[in-house]
Amino acid sequence: MSDWKKDNLRFLLNKLGGYPDNFQILDLGVGKDPFSEATVRFKNVVKMDILPYDAVNLVGDFNKGIPFKNNHFDCVLVNNVLEHCSTPPQLLREINRVLKPGGVLIGTVPFIIQIHQEPHDYFRYTEYCLRNLFKDAGFKDCSINNLGHSLSIYNNFQGLFFWKLLNSPLNIFEKTLIKIIWKGQRILIKLMGKIYQKCLQDDILVQGYGFVVEK
Ligand SMILES: C[S@@+](CC[C@H](N)C(=O)[O-])C[C@H]1O[C@@H](n2cnc3c(N)ncnc32)[C@H](O)[C@@H]1O
Structure with missing residues (x-):
């Protein structure tokens, strides 16, 4: 596992650690589920991706909407995904819609890292851009940690x-x-x-x- 992935896993284990096992989680763009160690104890995890990887239990394109009713999930995970979304404000509003009031969006984004998953690699975000995007999508509080050095x-x-x-x-x-x-x-x-x-x-x-x- 790369240093970046190790930092991701450490961050997710830490941030998900305090939540109960019956938390309803949506893992968007789960891919090959490299951080399954952080979600394995939760009973209700929807793992969505546009590609049918083994770990995926819902194949779908998040740009076409998330197929759940309003206020459904306690937590949405987006790990290494926002850089692959061509319309991040639209996706963040959609995530906000499916989260319960008080629910949390938890995720990671790379900043200084090679272009990957070409040609679907669109953005690198600064901390300040992320704060604006979350606020504009209707989220209340956000805390952002640096990962890697x-x-x-x-x-x-x-x-x-x-x-x-x-x-x-x-x-x-x-x-x-x-x-x-x-x-x-x-x-x-x-x-x-x-x-x-x-x-x-x-x-x-x-x-x-x-x-x-x-x-
Ligand atoms: C860089 S990978 C991240 C995978 C995993 N979350 C991780 O952290 O390693 C981005 C993932 O988002 C998925 N993805 C990209 N665009 C998508 C879309 N429009 N709808 C659903 N999944 C998408 C890709 O198939 C890929 O598995």
């Missing part, structure tokens, strides 16, 4: 860089050299990680955000 961003991009090199038409000598350099980089990152803990407070980079928004 300079070192996880560095780690992610160096991994992508070396992976790209190793999958390029290089000769065996060049590939062996790249593998040795990559291994050295990984050791360096491990060492830097220990030192880096001291600098986390003043970090200027964020890999993405986790949010809890109340209707």
Whole structure:
């Protein structure tokens, strides 16, 4: 699991931890359900996606509406989904509609991360944009946490860089050299990680955000 996914899982376990097992949850854009550990104890989880992955129990396009009545769910999850929605204000209003009063929207969005799921990758949001979107969709309170930091961003991009090199038409000598350099980089990152803990407070980079928004 990548650093980003580990941070997502930690955030979700923490935020869902206090809710009762009979909470009605809608997991929108659940995909392959990588954070199932955070929802497994809940009895009523609708897992919706436009693609019929194994974990999905409702196949549907959220751009065409969420097929539930008003005030139905205690919680809607949108993990790594808002960047793939071409009309986020419309989706957020629809989520607000299906949430009970006092219900919560919980989710994550990446910020400094590679383009993925092309061509359906439309946005990167700042914290301030998210706050405006939630407010305009009719939500009351929102709390937003930074997820990831300079070192996880560095780690992610160096991994992508070396992976790209190793999958390029290089000769065996060049590939062996790249593998040795990559291994050295990984050791360096491990060492830097220990030192880096001291600098986390003043970090200027964020890999993405986790949010809890109340209707
Ligand atoms: C980046 S993946 C995130 C999957 C999972 N939630 C996670 O955090 O790893 C985005 C998911 O949203 C789904 N998705 C994209 N557009 C959708 C739509 N219009 N309706 C329903 N699901 C959609 C995709 O099929 C994909 O599984």
